[in-house]
Amino acid sequence: MSAPTSEPRSDTADAYDTIAEAYSAENESSxxxxxxxxxxxxxxxxxxxxxxxxxxxxxxxxxLLDLVAGGATVVGIxxxxxxxDIARRRLGPATDLRVADLADPLPFDDAVFDDVVxxxxxxxxxxxxxxxxxxxxxxxxxxxxxxxxxxxxxxxxSARERGExxxxxxxxxxxxxxxxxxxxxxxxWDRSLSTMCQSFLDAGFRIARVxxxxxxxxxxxxxxxxxxxxxxxxxxxxxxxxxxA
Numbered sequence: 142m143s144a145p146t147s148e149p150r151s152d153t154a155d156a157y158d159t160i161a162e163a164y165s166a167e168n169e170s171s172x173x174x175x176x177x178x179x180x181x182x183x184x185x186x187x188x189x190x191x192x193x194x195x196x197x198x199x200x201x202x203x204x205l206l207d208l209v210a211g212g213a214t215v216v217g218i219x220x221x222x223x224x225x226d227i228a229r230r231r232l233g234p235a236t237d238l239r240v241a242d243l244a245d246p247l248p249f250d251d252a253v254f255d256d257v258v259x260x261x262x263x264x265x266x267x268x269x270x271x272x273x274x275x276x277x278x279x280x281x282x283x284x285x286x287x288x289x290x291x292x293x294x295x296x297x298x299s300a301r302e303r304g305e306x307x308x309x310x311x312x313x314x315x316x317x318x319x320x321x322x323x324x325x326x327x328x329x330w331d332r333s334l335s336t337m338c339q340s341f342l343d344a345g346f347r348i349a350r351v352x353x354x355x356x357x358x359x360x361x362x363x364x365x366x367x368x369x370x371x372x373x374x375x376x377x378x379x380x381x382x383x384x385x386a
Contacts, residue, residue: 153265154220154242156318156325157200159224163321165201172367173378176360178289179203181381182260183350185287189213192255198243198262199275202228205236208258216254218247228366244268247275261379267312267330269337273344280386286346289379292353296331309333334380346384353380 157164168174180203186194190212190376196205196228199217208215209232217232218241219225225238232238241248243259244266255277263269276286287300296315300307307313312332320327341348355375 142367148361154222156320156327157221158217158223158355159325160200160321160323161221161227163323165224165227167321168201168203172356172360172364174203176357176363177354178260178379179207180357181354181379182287182289183207183211183287184354185350185352185381185383186211186256186258189256190342193253194256194258195247195254195279197247197257197259197272199228199370200224200260201320202231202238202296204258204260205232209236213256216249217244231253243272246271247279249279251278252281252284255284257284257286259286261289263288263292264291264329264331265327270344271338273340273346277345277386282386284386285349286372286386287382288384289381290337291329291331292380293332293334293337294378296378298329307331310336312336320345340380341384346386348382349385350383353377 160307188211189208192213194208194213196208196215196217199205199219202217205215205217205228216237217228218239220240220242222240225240239248243262257280259276263272266272280286297307297309298331300312310333312330315329317327317329318324338348357365361374
């Protein structure tokens, strides 16, 4: 079993401790999380009855709730103690929830999970290889890593609109000083699609699916202004992958 390192807590973990309650509440009703990311992850996972699933970067536990409802046995890790505390309130004391940084070795034996979910968490890391290799290590042969990431084109176009001379092909930091209307300091790492895919392959995965899905059907009625004058309800925000070990 790999032991966690004694590295200091990341600035990201500290920031999410600060905004944990507000961020969790936002996720419950927001278009991007509740009606786009979360249903897409559910769809890609399919039937999880009897499967042993790790949610790597579980936050306050919304995807864990979906997994439990679907009949899975779950484990959740997150770098933020504040997020884990909320997840524990929601899922109860019997659920295995741990504070762990994705930049560190995962505190699990080899080949113990049928699936790993990593939802909107890798973008906080500059180097994807160690966490991807760790996720590959803890998956059983034939297991799946189901993940979502920020769409690289959206980040690049947004930077250009802000007047930034951004090289799409570089791996580059992006700093957020205000998140969920609170003052924080969070660093995201943007990279190209080809860089992402090569990272998956280098870690020993096979890319089984790549998706740019539409939102949940009810989203069009719940957010009419956003979808006004759209012939197609799909929009670019996140990319979704199913990787096979």
